[in-house]
Amino acid sequence: MTALLEVSGVTVSFDGFRAINNLTFSIGPAELRAIIGPNGAGKSTFMDIVTGKTRPDSGSVLFGDLSRSLLKMTEAQIARAGIGRKFQRPTVFEDQSVAENLTLALRAARSPWRVLFWRPTAQDRGRVAELAEQVGLLDHLARKSGELSHGQKQWLEIAMLLAQEPRLLLVDEPAAGMTPAERDLTTDMLVEIAKTRAVVVVEHDMEFVRRLNCKVTVLHEGAVLAEGSLEHVTRNKDVIDVYLGRGE
């Protein structure tokens, strides 16, 4: 299996502090992966690098069948190449309806001229309804997304990611602030999504990671400390020292 995303030897420093230190990471085209690590381990910086928000000092980031380098691309170009990102706090456009949010995300031409003359077809409307149904928001299409509950906003954002039809999804702490029932639903959603595309979940909550039941990468001080099943990494002595053994 060839990798969809290959990050190798990446280093980033902020004012002399090495946020990412010679990091190497790869993920296949239909794989679910959890990234865990203590605060400051470089989880968010890793996502920033892949999505083009932060430029690394050295190393390479290759994506897709043609192994295109992402380092020269803007955030928007990377998103169009097929990488979607979900932020920790729900970031939906609260002033716009659920349908408008989904329509914005829908895979279509992105240039100003094309968007100016774009009008939804029956197929587009159907796709929006389908996505809304997938995350249980079909009855809320016309509501302003600012009115939704926290959990619903998280799901709307996941639906927006799916609307983009990305090949790789980066999800930052999806379960934060959710009720246990919402968490279970979110787990199922992510597992289902990962059947057809690559999903990277950054998460603090070990219980949530256990439910995802996938390969785990442990980051520490900007580098990979251990990789493998959750059972495997939790038995790793280094991991216990830096992360689990902190009396949490």
Add this chain to the structure above:
Amino acid sequence: MQTSRTNPSLTVFVATLLAFAVLITALSEGYGTGHLSTSFIKTLGKTLCLGLAALAMDLIWGYAGILSLGHMAFFALGGYMIGMWLMYARTREIVEASLSGGGLPATPQELEQGIASQIFGVVGGSDLPFIWGFAHSFPLQMALVVLVPGVLALVFGWLAFRARVTGVYLSILTQAMTLALALYLFQNESGLRGNNGLSGLQNLPGLADVDQATLSVWFFWASAAALGLAYLLISWIVSGKFGSVIRAIRDDEARVRFLGYSVEGYKLFVFALTAVVIALAGALYYPQAGIINPAELAPTASIYLAVWVAIGGRGRLYGAVIGAAVVSLLSSWFTGGRAPSIPLGFGRLDWVDWWQVLLGLTFVLVTLFAPKGLGGLFDALTGLRSPNRRGAALGPDQGALQEREAQK
């Protein structure tokens, strides 16, 4: 049509504008009873042009969230471009008439020389600067009305947005742009007659036998038509997915980037489009004003534009037009010396001096207590109201913005 469904104000606005135009025509000196003086018709026509400028300002500020404080530079540039043709063609008529007195028709060189010394004698020049190269041709100079402000906006916007200058820094940069342009135009070497500016623009070439009373109504109609068409165009732009994208950029531009939209491309598009619309407004305004000089590009002019939109209510197109109309008409009433002074025990309150203070206070009060501006009155009439959360976040579940909060 989707636009009229998502923008119910469209029909009302166009109908009101039409009714207003008919009423004014019926009361005009040129075509009606003469109850309204020609100068008042011109004031109304100019007000419509300012409304058109405010409409564009609302698109870029109210919808795309870019507070440009330099857009009146494009308004003046549009005026200068049309002014060059008006002045050239009009001077040509005068020079031709005076030269033909000798019996022989004037040679092109004599004609050119005569026009140049007529226009530039006031700044001590006798040659036409090269920027007047197209002034002899109406279509070419009309193209410049659109091209000069459009290209300037594209270059400026490209530099500013590519460097990701946003918020108050962008506002300052646009102020610097309009100030720099004004200072440049104040110089005689700029080729646009320095601080004299261009004058006599109210006289249309070839229409010497049409009096101002008639011309003023023509321009009034042209201004009303331009405003109506622009309202239609901008309603259409904001009603579709494009409007959705620019509102999203206003609220969270980083997120829009991660959806794959080139935020800079959209900002540039809106910046240049509004610059062109405002330039056209200026091209209609200055023939009614009769004169243009570099003071029109002063930074305060662009700030006024933002104040009109804020008082009218930004993010709603009719609000911007109402704001521009109300504030600019009040302004000309107060500063025209017709507003009665208020005698106070220790002195007199002269509105000419105090109007700006009143306007400033109004701006502050509207921003603080009625952020929806005058347009918000329509919400109050139809029973819509916004939940007053005092800026608190829309929290989860029970705390989330509830639909019932927005209804009585």
